[in-house]
Amino acid sequence: MINYIQLAITKEQLLSGQDTQKFVTEFPKLVNLLSIGIPEVKIELPLSNMNKSEIIEKGNALGLTFEETWSCYYSYSEHCGICYGCIVRKKGFQESKVKDPTIYKDGK
Ligand SMILES: [Zn+2]
Numbered sequence: 001m002i003n004y005i006q007l008a009i010t011k012e013q014l015l016s017g018q019d020t021q022k023f024v025t026e027f028p029k030l031v032n033l034l035s036i037g038i039p040e041v042k043i044e045l046p047l048s049n050m051n052k053s054e055i056i057e058k059g060n061a062l063g064l065t066f067e068e069t070w071s072c073y074y075s076y077s078e079h080c081g082i083c084y085g086c087i088v089r090k091k092g093f094q095e096s097k098v099k100d101p102t103i104y105k106d107g108k
Pocket residue numbers: 071072073074079080081082083084085086
């Protein structure tokens with residue numbers, strides 16, 4: 001039996017700097033170090049060849065309910081609108097053909 005861990009790392013994140021690339025390289029080593037006695041664990045990056053707007057368009061084509069997704073780094077009742085996760089989310093929707101249904105605390 002093979003166990004999988006899927007990381008939602010986008011193309012932009014992968015290309016953004018050495019920290020993400022180093023994480024992608026080192027994370028499987030950590031998982032294997034900690035999974036002694038557990039069947040093989042494989043790390044997958046199913047979104048790493050798509051940027052955020054492409055992921056949004058793909059999700060839209062698959063019928064994803066974006067109101068049920070969360071990008072904000074904080075656990076408010078609504079997206080804050082100003083953290084990095086919210087900024088990337090807004091930009092992704094702006095660059096896609098999909099209307100952003102997200103309610104942001106900053107009102108933008
Ligand atoms: Zn936020």
